[in-house]
Amino acid sequence: MAHYEPPSTAERLGNALIRRLAEVGISIAGTRALTVRGRKSGKDRNVVVNLLTVDGADYLVAPRGNTEWVRNVRAAGEVRLGPRWHRIPARAVEVSDDDKPELLRRYLQKWHWQVKGYVGGLTPDSSDAELRDAAPSFPVFSLR
Template sequence: MSHYEPPSTVERMGNAVIRRLAEAGISIAGTRALTVRGRKSGKDRSVVVNLLTVDGADYLVAPRGNTEWVRNVRAAGQVQLGPRWHRRTARAVELPDDAKPELLRRYLQKWHWQVKGYVAGLTPDSTDDELRSAAPSFPVFSLR
């Protein structure tokens, strides 16, 4: 799981603006503010994520791969989602690779326009074999 696509300076600046909006309760195309305890510092770290909901269950997908927030979620085992004044805590359980292909497809159906530059050429029309092959590079967490 060493795949990681770091954001450009422009993307980091855009993400900071969108994160602040999400923290204020304003969602753009399904964005949510994610807060997780830092594995090294112990301080809360916030990022903006796209929350995928399938059949009433919530999932976090990391299209950039093994990011800092992914490593923090693995260490903490739980996250907080939502605006500053109404965060909900959820346990985050990382899914095995064989459970990811359909969730990756659903994620791409919703946000391919946003993540197409760093998902290794995957599209909503990628085959099951292509999604299975790519699954180890894209962490997915179930929120409970």
């Protein structure tokens, strides 16, 4: 079964507030509004994500695992990022598990304080082997 760490009620409420801020262009610690077409409904689904930029390339990392937005991105293959009035489309390509360890490390360096409760004990100081072992549990998408 695919890894998924559901948010608590308090986290859902906090995420809703942060998403609304991101949708009007206010970023908190690197947050961005993400819009993706729902795989079942076909309707736009909006979430807030932390956009990781490494060497000029943008990545979406799902620290909670196989979430609804991850499944929607896999089905749609494209997303839109940014505030309501200026959403930028991007193609989302899933990163192979072999290429994830360094991206996961960078993500944890920036947002460990926020995600430490649901990344299975990983830290920015986790070994390459630990990150490789964990890679299948954390979807990562390259945006193009």
